[in-house]
Amino acid sequence: MHTLPPFDADLLRRYDRPGPRYTSYPTAPNFSEKFDARAYREVARASNADPIPRALSLYVHVPFCLSPCFYCGCNRIITRDLGRGETYLGQLQHEIGLVAPLFDRDREVVQLHLGGGTPNFLTPELLEALIASLGREFQFSTRSDRDFSIELDPRSVNPDGIARLAALGFNRASLGVQDFDPDVQAAVNRIQSVEETLAVIDACRRYGFRSINVDLIYGLPRQNLAGFARTLDSVIAVRPDRLAVYSYAHLPDLFKAQKQIKHEDLLAPDMKLRLLELAIEKLSAAGYRYIGMDHFALPEDELSLAQEKGSLQRNFMGYTTHAETDLIGLGVSAISHIGNSYSQNARDLNSYVTAVESGRLPVIKGLQLDADDELRADLINHLMCQGEIDKRGLEARFDIDFDQYFAHSIDLLPPLIADGLVIVDKDFIRVTLRGRLLLRVVAMCFDRYLQRVAEPARFSKAI
Structure with missing residues (x-):
């Protein structure tokens, strides 16, 4: 590290x-x-x-x-x-x-x-x-x-x-x-x-x-x-x-x-x-x-x-x-993260000004995280910060069987393993030193919102 x-x-x-x-x-x-x-x-x-x-x-x-x-x-x-x-x-x-x-x-x-x-x-x-x-x-x-x-x-x-x-x-x-x-x-x-x-x-x-x-x-x-x-x-x-x-x-x-x-x-x-x-x-x-x-x-x-x-x-x-x-995000386009939610203010100045000057919060969109979102957010944050996924820690915090819950994501890892980007054992998925510049590629395998999740090699604008 x-x-x-x-x-x-x-x-x-x-x-x-x-x-x-x-x-x-x-x-x-x-x-x-x-x-x-x-x-x-x-x-x-x-x-x-x-x-x-x-x-x-x-x-x-x-x-x-x-x-x-x-x-x-x-x-x-x-x-x-x-x-x-x-x-x-x-x-x-x-x-x-x-x-x-x-x-x-x-x-x-x-x-x-x-x-x-x-x-x-x-x-x-x-x-x-x-x-x-x-x-x-x-x-x-x-x-x-x-x-x-x-x-x-x-x-x-x-x-x-x-x-x-x-x-x-x-x-x-x-x-x-x-x-x-x-x-x-x-x-x-x-x-x-x-x-x-x-x-x-x-x-x-x-x-x-x-x-x-x-x-x-x-x-x-x-x-x-x-x-x-x-x-x-x-x-x-x-x-x-x-x-x-x-x-x-x-x-x-x-x-x-x-x-x-x-x-x-x-x-x-x-x-x-x-x-x-x-x-x-x-x-x-x-x-x-x-x-x-x-x-x-x-x-x-x-x-x-x-x-x-x-x-x-x-x-x-x-x-x-x-x-x-x-x-708490303040100002035009600012994003907030409160509890298990995200929200964003109006992105254009006129809409922002109209809202606040009329006494309305300028929030235009956001998201209340569900249980799956919170689990994956925890996983991806730890991956991006520490370069590893603690499988047993996630199991304890979220009451899941990691290998069963993330079976589809795990199926996407073999090409990354073959390229030397990650090492997988029974307790951890660790990004190697060789894979540190490509953290996003690994994270994308666990992102359920990505439509092309079956092709991890096409995800990350690494350079």
């Missing part, structure tokens, strides 16, 4: 198919409009009635960006009108006023994350007002291990802004970099210097942030080995605690901004694989551990330590040490 997985280009090529990232199970495409605001209120009420109610996590989505990054598939709105931030804050405050009373006041918030879009599109004054609003309506934990994190665009924040974020209680930051190569940056419309990025990292450390994550992408237009090597070297030199190294998926029919990318600038599949291999080699040499699903961390980082202890979790915010909470 503490060694980066070996790189096998042929293996990755054969398993390179689309598949879920499993930040939830069931995944968002399976949510139903039958789950509405009334259902949300019911699950909130039930969560308060638990003998020991869970602590809370808050996610706030800020959709605005000053300019489009052509590779982006996030739910965002491009505008240079900073006044829209103040308007949106008012709408968030409406929603906070609707949602907070549904949860008992003594349930502490141990995790807060601002995502986007570009959360620092909001001015420092607006961010201060947002945190104040949340602090009035929810009880922020004073524990030393609470996580208050924010995604930052280094192009639109300065050291003074970092100081103000630290004063608000933020202690984690995630910075988008993608690639420092000027030619690549021109192709994706994101011009960002090494100097301004490193200045933000330095400021985060100077003002007491205990963890810094950097996002990179491989497979972007015009990327090459020499340029990506320079980017990796520049990032590794400042030792971020965590890195996410994502695969670029070119889907212009789904994400309109990607239509701005020239076809002739796209990479051949073999070059994309070589970029991934380069990233693994350099991160391994620098001492980073592979956590799973594109994520790497230093050995002393909390994600690495949680994986060692078997307490690592996964949710819509990615890998976390605080997933044993009820997650």
Whole structure:
């Protein structure tokens, strides 16, 4: 678990198919409009009635960006009108006023994350007002291990802004970099210097942030080995605690901004694989551990330590040490995970605004998990975090005969066993080091919502 997985280009090529990232199970495409605001209120009420109610996590989505990054598939709105931030804050405050009373006041918030879009599109004054609003309506934990994190665009924040974020209680930051190569940056419309990025990292450390994550992408237009090597070297030199190294998926029919990318600038599949291999080699040499699903961390980082202890979790915010909470999503398109349910807010801003300004929860769809969903969610979460399935543990928790219950899924494993991705014995199904880059392929065998479950080799967009 503490060694980066070996790189096998042929293996990755054969398993390179689309598949879920499993930040939830069931995944968002399976949510139903039958789950509405009334259902949300019911699950909130039930969560308060638990003998020991869970602590809370808050996610706030800020959709605005000053300019489009052509590779982006996030739910965002491009505008240079900073006044829209103040308007949106008012709408968030409406929603906070609707949602907070549904949860008992003594349930502490141990995790807060601002995502986007570009959360620092909001001015420092607006961010201060947002945190104040949340602090009035929810009880922020004073524990030393609470996580208050924010995604930052280094192009639109300065050291003074970092100081103000630290004063608000933020202690984690995630910075988008993608690639420092000027030619690549021109192709994706994101011009960002090494100097301004490193200045933000330095400021985060100077003002007491205990963890810094950097996002990179491989497979972007015009990327090459020499340029990506320079980017990796520049990032590794400042030792971020965590890195996410994502695969670029070119889907212009789904994400309109990607239509701005020239076809002739796209990479051949073999070059994309070589970029991934380069990233693994350099991160391994620098001492980073592979956590799973594109994520790497230093050995002393909390994600690495949680994986060692078997307490690592996964949710819509990615890998976390605080997933044993009820997650409340606020803002346009935000997703909540309360009790054994998922729900999502309206994805378009007009629908979201219409709901909250008329005093209605903006929930448009969701899902109440049944017993089978909960069982498979437990299995897949443990697989994605620990790289194994504890058959006897699941039997004890869910009162099943594992081999009988999952007979169809087990029938799908022999090709993966033959390829050296998994090892199966009477008590465990373990992903091998060779299979760590293909966790999704294994998870998909246990996903009853996938229509083509009989062909596991065609599931995962591994690269």
